[in-house]
Amino acid sequence: MKLWALLAAVVAVAGFALWGGGGQAGSRLIVIITPSLDNPFFGQEAAGAEARAKQLGYETLTFSHGDDAFKQSELIDTAIARNAAAIVLDNAGAEASVAAVQKARNAGIAVILIDREIAARGIATAQIVSNNYQGAMLGGQAFAEAMGGKGPYVELVGKESDTNANVRSRGFHEVLDQYPGLKLTARQSANWSQSEAFTKVQSILQAHPEIKGVIAGNDTMAMGAVAALQGAGRADVVVVGFDGSNDVRDAIRDGKAVATVLQPAYRQAQYAVELADRFLKTGSTGMPEKLIMDCILITRANAARLKDFALQPGAR
Template sequence: MTKSVTLISALLCMTTLHLSCNQGGTGEQGQTGDSKKLVVGATMLSMQNEFIVNIADEMEKKANESNVELIVVDAEHSPLKQIQQVESFIAQKVDAIILNPCEVEASSPAVAKALAANIPIINVNSATSAKPTAFVGSDDVESGRIAMKYIAEKLGGKGNVVMIHGYMGQAAQIQREQGAREVLKQYPNLKLLAHQTGEWDRAKGMALMENWIQSYGNQINAVFAQNDEMGMGAVKALTDAGLKDKVIVVSIDAIPDALQAVKKGTLDATVFQNAQQQGTMAIETAVKAAKGETYQKETLIPFQLVTKENLSNFMNQ
């Protein structure tokens, strides 16, 4: 009897030990029972914009690699909605927030609210007047300079240019216009014939270009579209009007459609903006800030001009 009781007791102890090990050991996510998975909330300008979607996709990849829970929401171009989304993240007590701002001024309260709640907020791709914990993106003034410089050189410093803006008041729109106008000042015989917003949208860029073709026709020598979506719209309008061979079109972002258009020769050039690095670095910075580790306050990733000559360097990026 004594031996039987002893054996049963030993088996019970082993079972209890096995259960406690399972409860406190590594789970399916590779976490220990008392470790905390970081949660990062991200509010994006528009998930209808291909380049912004590319950034969000890269953020998701990096978050998965880093065992971070990423919550991505679409602000749908609304600063008010974006502020409400940040307020929701604060209420959820996320560890960090990534903000892809809708506007420089109107999205700034979102930054202030996050900082007041002691939650790190990382601006990705675009700026706000309120200073966030950190910024990850590129110098949009540089992209405007690159695009307009290419146009100026192709036209020999003389001709008429139209410029299609992104959403008015957004950092990329303001800064890309600034860079373009800096170059225009250097070429007194290069005239800005017309400029208007296409709101980063392909269909709106096409409609705007159709209006300009009716108004100015053969007077237009070049188009600077502040992103590829609008640039592709301009290309379509010019092609339909039989004018594409006479007009230079340059845009920004180097999305796959634009790279294919450069390959075909319908788009003269685009300016590569690195979505992969922006998305990856945004997550890395958010994680470091949340953990109280050292991080870069500003990460600027260079733009690069893409033409037929160097297209092969960008087709697989």
């Protein structure tokens, strides 16, 4: 009986080291993987995670997968090969990322997802997402009011495979569809891209010069719309974005956009590292797997306090 008890204890400790305790034994490396480092939103995610990890005494490696699930899988392999303790990941697609996160888990690595969730529960250590529906409703209300509750408008949608794109669109329409005077003239995906948004809004303006508003699923697409509208001399068109970027902040202050919705990318990434640290030390984050952070409407009234996807102290 004593032998069986000893074997059971060994198995329990091994299981804790592999998963319950989180990370690979003795590792102080946190790998940070985001869709892009050039996009300001994702760049601030990486910066926030890296800064907090170093404050807590970890080494870091930062990569981008470019919204390519195959490249993401290769980067997970790299993290495993480098003996990472944890991965902070803004993933490359809700369905396409499940296998990669499972692979990291099987290797004993804690994975904290930020910004985008995956289409599975019980695999990631935590999934921290913005309250995209709540935020989209805020943006939709600001857009409807700026439009005076009427007129033809365009919606620019993000990448169709991204859960956030669909959730934000539903949140927008939860509000906009209550205004019978608002007429959706065109709804097109610009894949989160400024250049695609620019080209598509140019084409839409030619086909539908009557449009009076553009509501975009992220600020990058909103800035593409602003550029196209400026090029066409259309200062009369209402533009609302989503993310809380410095670019749209400046456009709001210059009267080229009406509002954006801040999702706290920097703080979200910091919190991901804090949860990873807690998990590595105790075997638990002490929190539910899915965690939601509310968004904040940014207008001319508070735009001056917005910097790098965060409201400065004293902001409301």
